[in-house]
Amino acid sequence: xxxxxxxxxxxxxxxxxxxxxxxxxxxxxxxxxxxxxxxxxxxxxxxxxxxxxxxxxxxxxxxxxxxxxxxxxxxxxxxxxxxxxxxxxxxxxxxxxxxxxxxxxxxxxxxxxxxxxxxxxxxxxxxxxxxxxxxxxxxxxxxxxxxxxxxxxxxxxxxxxxxxxxxxxxxxxxxxxxxxxxxxxxxxxxxxxxxxxxxxxxxxxxxxxxxxxxxxxxxxxxxxxxxxxxxxxxxxxxxxxxxxxxxxxxxxxxxxxxxxxxxxxxxxxxxxxxxxxxxxxxxxxxxxxxxxxxxxxxxxxxxxxxxxxxxxxxxxxxxxxxxxxxxxxxxxxxxxxxxxxxxxxxxxxxxxxxxxxxxxxxxxxxxxxxxxxxxxxxxxxxxxxxxxxxxxxxxx
Amino acid sequence: xxxxxxxxxxxxxxxxxxxxxxxxxxxxxxxxxxxxxxxxxxxxxxxxxxxxxxxxxxxxxxxxxxxxxxxxxxxxxxxxxxxxxxxxxxxxxxxxxxxxxxxxxxxxxxxxxxxxxxxxxxxxxxxxxxxxxxxxxxxxxxxxxxxxxxxxxxxxxxxxxx
Numbered sequence: 001x002x003x004x005x006x007x008x009x010x011x012x013x014x015x016x017x018x019x020x021x022x023x024x025x026x027x028x029x030x031x032x033x034x035x036x037x038x039x040x041x042x043x044x045x046x047x048x049x050x051x052x053x054x055x056x057x058x059x060x061x062x063x064x065x066x067x068x069x070x071x072x073x074x075x076x077x078x079x080x081x082x083x084x085x086x087x088x089x090x091x092x093x094x095x096x097x098x099x100x101x102x103x104x105x106x107x108x109x110x111x112x113x114x115x116x117x118x119x120x121x122x123x124x125x126x127x128x129x130x131x132x133x134x135x136x137x138x139x140x141x142x143x144x145x146x147x148x149x150x151x152x153x154x155x156x157x158x159x160x161x162x163x164x165x166x167x168x169x170x171x172x173x174x175x176x177x178x179x180x181x182x183x184x185x186x187x188x189x190x191x192x193x194x195x196x197x198x199x200x201x202x203x204x205x206x207x208x209x210x211x212x213x214x215x216x217x218x219x220x221x222x223x224x225x226x227x228x229x230x231x232x233x234x235x236x237x238x239x240x241x242x243x244x245x246x247x248x249x250x251x252x253x254x255x256x257x258x259x260x261x262x263x264x265x266x267x268x269x270x271x272x273x274x275x276x277x278x279x280x281x282x283x284x285x286x287x288x289x290x291x292x293x294x295x296x297x298x299x300x301x302x303x304x305x306x307x308x309x310x311x312x313x314x315x316x317x318x319x320x321x322x323x324x325x326x327x328x329x330x331x332x333x334x335x336x337x338x339x340x341x342x343x344x345x346x347x348x349x350x351x352x353x354x355x356x357x358x359x360x361x362x363x364x365x366x367x368x369x370x371x372x373x374x375x376x377x378x379x380x381x382x383x384x385x386x387x388x389x390x391x392x393x394x395x396x
Numbered sequence: 397x398x399x400x401x402x403x404x405x406x407x408x409x410x411x412x413x414x415x416x417x418x419x420x421x422x423x424x425x426x427x428x429x430x431x432x433x434x435x436x437x438x439x440x441x442x443x444x445x446x447x448x449x450x451x452x453x454x455x456x457x458x459x460x461x462x463x464x465x466x467x468x469x470x471x472x473x474x475x476x477x478x479x480x481x482x483x484x485x486x487x488x489x490x491x492x493x494x495x496x497x498x499x500x501x502x503x504x505x506x507x508x509x510x511x512x513x514x515x516x517x518x519x520x521x522x523x524x525x526x527x528x529x530x531x532x533x534x535x536x537x538x539x540x541x542x543x544x545x546x547x548x549x550x551x552x553x554x555x556x557x558x
Binding site for chain 2: 048049050051053054055056058059084085086089090100114119146169179183212213219222230240241280282329330331334335336337341350351352354
């Protein structure tokens with residue numbers, strides 16, 4: 001165990017002498033040994049300290065059914081939106097089980113407005129109840145990639161538990177969203193050593209793509225390497241800090257070990273993006289849009305490209321100019337799950353906005369962008385952008 | 397230089413979690429000079445670059461012996477890149493924040509070895525910003541418990557955010 005630092009010590013001391021600031025998880029342990037689940041739930045949701053939220057959430061998750069009435073009572077008083085992912089995820093992945101727990105997870109999983117419905121559905125997948133079979137199958141068509149993955153996990157779990165094929169879920173291994181493919185493959189490999197996951201995981205190691213400044217490809221590559229190396233007993237010399245080309249030999253050796261074709265190396269794009277926007281939406285699914293010199297690209301891996309004319313760019317540039325100054329990097333509103341993130345290169349901007357907090361000039365920019373994309377004959381892509389905007393519209 | 401019993405600090409505090417007593421407060425006060433000197437020492441050296449690839453590159457189980465390359469970072473001044481997340485949703489100016497390895501934080505709860513609890517210098521706050529940040533500071537490695545549950549492995553006294 002290491003030594004501890006001054007700042008953490010000071011934080012601990014301050015919170016100890018100002019108890020009102022801290023909602024203690026321990027307060028849930030009553031004198032007679034009965035657990036006060038209401039206090040635990042309050043700690044999990046309201047404590048200003050993440051460590052306490054996490055500890056309380058784990059205890060609730062381990063208990064399952066006995067804690068559920070306290071969660072319901074909290075939701076009845078404060079609303080479902082107050083449930084943090086930490087608690088929803090813990091309950092979904094915890095040991096606690098029973099009809100009350102499953103009923104709560106089902107309510108959450110079926111509520112398209114609930115931020116953490118994918119986590120709830122994943123929890124049901126872990127519990128492998130045949131009663132959720134239709135729920136899992138329907139989830140495969142959901143706009144949210146996380147929800148599709150959760151549904152696929154459920155379909156796979158139920159099928160393998162009854163010795164049946166899980167063909168229905170295989171489509172997620174070829175999902176248009178690369179995140180869905182890798183997440184499901186990681187699940188299949190780590191929980192069931194499914195060979196069908198191997199081509200996807202090896203391809204993920206060879207994927208170095210990014211969305212603006214987010215190196216999502218490398219992040220999934222590292223996870224894929226860890227999952228495969230655990231079974232292979234070696235990482236074949238893969239080094240996450242090295243450029244993709246330097247890992248080509250390791251990728252080839254992973255492919256040989258997995259007995260799959262060597263995937264093409266997908267380098268980080270050489271395209272110079274001038275800006276972009278990512279819209280994360282639990283309900284509608286995520287949307288990634290960026291623009292280069294003359295084109296607008298939709299999708300995490302630029303699945304759709306739209307060429308716009310000079311007049312269109314003149315209108316878009318006018319909206320970009322109207323964004324004005326402001327801080328280069330800022331968070332607008334309280335981001336819980338859904339958000340819009342706008343990036344521009346000149347001037348440098350990285351603005352992240354919660355629902356109801358997107359400044360009007362940004363809304364106007366995105367509306368004009370949608371109009372021009374529609375005018376270029378891509379009404380479906382324009383619609384995808386328009387559909388996601390209303391919940392974020394906010395300040396002038 | 398600090399006295400060799402700096403390790404004793406661990407007996408007097410309970411990390412960022414509010415488990416300290418008045419005794420802890422006194423313990424902290426008596427060691428502030430020592431720790432201040434430590435910070436100065438740390439600032440004098442070049443940060444060791446590290447990443448979540450190292451810190452999170454193993455399957456953590458409570459009570460396990462942590463990998464050598466991780467333990468070697470304990471007490472070192474490091475530079476690490478990640479995404480800022482406030483301890484409570486919606487906080488913008490914070491004394492403490494989490495550094496995680498997920499741009500949106502929505503794919504699930506981070507593993508314990510994918511979270512760094514960061515503490516700003518005394519009296520300072522950090523503005524939570526979107527996108528990747530590089531944080532420089534002194535890293536402390538080891539299991540920290542709250543109410544019997546392991547809640548953290550990595551703690552960082554922030555010198556600066558780049």
